[in-house]
Amino acid sequence: MVITLGFEGSANKLGIGILQNDKVLSNCRRTYVTPPGEGFLPRETARHHQNNIVDLLQESLSKANVKPHEIDVICYTKGPGMGGPLVAVALVARTVAQLWNKPLIPVNHCIGHIEMGRLVTGCENPTVLYVSGGNTQIIAYSNKKYRIFGETIDIAVGNCLDRFARVLKLSNDPSPGYNIEQLAKQGKKLLPLPYVVKGMDVSFSGILTFIEEKAEKYLKSGEYTEADLCFSLQETIFAMLVETTERAMAHCGSNEVLIVGGVGCNERLQSMMHTMCVERGAVLYATDERYCIDNGVMIAHAGALMFKSGFHGKWEDTFCTQRFRTDDVVVTWRD
Amino acid sequence: MDVDAEPKPDPLIKQGAEGRVYRIQFLGKDAVLKERFVKTYRHPELDARLTKERIRAEAKSIVRCKNAGICTPAVYSVDFSTNRIIMEYISNSETVSDYIYKLSDMSNEKHTEELKNVSAEMGRVIGKMHHNNIIHGDLTTSNILVQHIDNCWKLFLIDFGLSYTKSSDEDKAVDLYVLERALLSKHSDVSWFFDNFLTHYAGFNKSTERVVKKLSEVRSRGRKRTMVG
Numbered sequence: 001m002v003i004t005l006g007f008e009g010s011a012n013k014l015g016i017g018i019l020q021n022d023k024v025l026s027n028c029r030r031t032y033v034t035p036p037g038e039g040f041l042p043r044e045t046a047r048h049h050q051n052n053i054v055d056l057l058q059e060s061l062s063k064a065n066v067k068p069h070e071i072d073v074i075c076y077t078k079g080p081g082m083g084g085p086l087v088a089v090a091l092v093a094r095t096v097a098q099l100w101n102k103p104l105i106p107v108n109h110c111i112g113h114i115e116m117g118r119l120v121t122g123c124e125n126p127t128v129l130y131v132s133g134g135n136t137q138i139i140a141y142s143n144k145k146y147r148i149f150g151e152t153i154d155i156a157v158g159n160c161l162d163r164f165a166r167v168l169k170l171s172n173d174p175s176p177g178y179n180i181e182q183l184a185k186q187g188k189k190l191l192p193l194p195y196v197v198k199g200m201d202v203s204f205s206g207i208l209t210f211i212e213e214k215a216e217k218y219l220k221s222g223e224y225t226e227a228d229l230c231f232s233l234q235e236t237i238f239a240m241l242v243e244t245t246e247r248a249m250a251h252c253g254s255n256e257v258l259i260v261g262g263v264g265c266n267e268r269l270q271s272m273m274h275t276m277c278v279e280r281g282a283v284l285y286a287t288d289e290r291y292c293i294d295n296g297v298m299i300a301h302a303g304a305l306m307f308k309s310g311f312h313g314k315w316e317d318t319f320c321t322q323r324f325r326t327d328d329v330v331v332t333w334r335d
Numbered sequence: 336m337d338v339d340a341e342p343k344p345d346p347l348i349k350q351g352a353e354g355r356v357y358r359i360q361f362l363g364k365d366a367v368l369k370e371r372f373v374k375t376y377r378h379p380e381l382d383a384r385l386t387k388e389r390i391r392a393e394a395k396s397i398v399r400c401k402n403a404g405i406c407t408p409a410v411y412s413v414d415f416s417t418n419r420i421i422m423e424y425i426s427n428s429e430t431v432s433d434y435i436y437k438l439s440d441m442s443n444e445k446h447t448e449e450l451k452n453v454s455a456e457m458g459r460v461i462g463k464m465h466h467n468n469i470i471h472g473d474l475t476t477s478n479i480l481v482q483h484i485d486n487c488w489k490l491f492l493i494d495f496g497l498s499y500t501k502s503s504d505e506d507k508a509v510d511l512y513v514l515e516r517a518l519l520s521k522h523s524d525v526s527w528f529f530d531n532f533l534t535h536y537a538g539f540n541k542s543t544e545r546v547v548k549k550l551s552e553v554r555s556r557g558r559k560r561t562m563v564g
Contacts, residue, residue: 142520147520149516149520153509153556190378190380190381192380192381192384195381195385197497198472198497198509198513199472199473199474199475199497199513199516199517200513200516201513235377235378235381236381239374239376239377239378239381242376242377243352243374246352247352249352250351250352251517251520251521272376272377273376275375275376276374276376279372279374279375279376280352
């Protein structure tokens with residue numbers, strides 16, 4: 001019986017989770033929400049994490065009804081993510097690991113998402129679409145690595161949505177993407193936007209520039225409403241993601257899709273992916289906001305897999321890095 | 336264009352992510368019919384636009400390739416109302432992907448030599464295509480056919496749905512990057528294949544030599560690559 005404590009804080013979500021084997025004992029989260037029209041900056045986000053992390057740790061321990069001495073292993077996000085917030089959280093993880101004399105495991109954030117998705121949905125060997133504010137990747141497992149078949153060549157899909165939400169001054173509570181999704185439900189008229197797919201890679205920065213530049217004109221003239229623009233943006237960029245995912249499936253001969261990451265909560269994306277899957281006789285696996293959005297449990301789970309497969313890291317290696325690719329990790333826990 | 340009677344889509348050759356390819360007879364010739372499906376997950380307007388764009392791109396680039404002396408199947412008929420395109424059937428052919436698998440399975444010197452020739456010829460053909468400012472958009476070993484005639488073979492480029500015309504080195508380099516990644520994920524056992532391809536691609540002329548230099552820039556751009564130096 002292994003009890004794992006996981007710390008996550010690579011972006012604006014601070015998450016602490018406790019797992020007992022595959023059972024979630026607690027999954028606590030605090031989100032740094034900025035005013036409408038503003039994004040979150042590394043320094044302020046790090047401060048948010050610093051101000052909340054001790055309370056959150058106590059909350060998660062008491063919810064899980066676990067005493068520090070009962071914990072077997074501590075895990076934290078090594079990267080990728082924003083430098084300041086990563087360091088703020090790693091500092092606390094390192095401190096409690098020393099205080100309680102527990103092994104400390106550095107976890108790749110993307111691997112955390114994938115493994116949590118596999119645990120929650122029970123899928124075997126899916127083609128993974130990982131979509132969030134900082135990442136957009138199409139991933140498949142082969143030969144001890146999660147290999148990236150396609151990815152964004154510029155900004156992440158969530159970043160594209162978030163930045164458009166800022167143009168419209170939508171609220172960042174609970175998340176800009178959620179508010180775009182709600183508004184898009186009333187959209188009817190499709191604005192033709194650039195559609196940028198290069199092989200299995202996608203690009204969003206041109207689309208964002210295009211819609212940012214045209215938004216004011218269209219809104220003023222009444223040609224398109226805010227809802228129409230949100231709708232058009234979603235329809236276009238999600239179609240790009242579904243298309244490239246389908247191409248990766250055809251390439252690998254896969255019949256399972258798993259969507260993970262914050263944008264994975266979006267029900268329109270899920271429904272488009274579902275339609276594609278039904279058409280090709282495949283199965284879609286998706287999770288809800290508890291596990292799609294960054295959380296501590298996923299870090300605990302991925303770390304536990306590393307721990308159980310015999311991971312032994314040096315203390316000097318428990319640092320953070322903003323650049324840490326999914327395909328840099330050797331997957332020791334899968335065949 | 337009206338295709339007399341509904342062509343009988345009997346033998347299905349390939350079922351891809353984008354459409355189906357059938358073997359048919361067209362005006363007494365062996366032909367293939369490529370039909371793009373309606374993607375119901377996409378907004379109908381977006382789907383119609385993309386399908387039309389891709390059929391048009393395919394027909395246009397094939398004609399451009401033909402003019403440049405690059406082997407592609409000839410286009411017989413294009414029908415936007417049914418999203419169908421009818422093309423020449425390339426007899427005695429297989430994809431380069433299958434051919435690589437076959438050759439690398441029975442690896443002996445003769446087969447390795449043959450693989451080298453294939454990658455070199457790919458370099459020359461794609462060099463020529465880029466020299467003519469045609470960007471393929473989805474270069475993989477599944478999108479190149481090898482036609483065997485007696486003891487010789489010829490390469491045919493197919494699947495131009497994502498293609499376009501552009502003279503910039505950037506677009507050509509991204510085209511090569513797509514091919515490199517496809518080779519890595521599918522044929523990692525013949526890792527020298529792409530290098531040999533690149534040597535012959537660069538050797539095509541000055542313009543392709545420049546593209547190869549640009550490629551190293553494109554490679555380093557993938558997100559969150561570890562920075563060295």
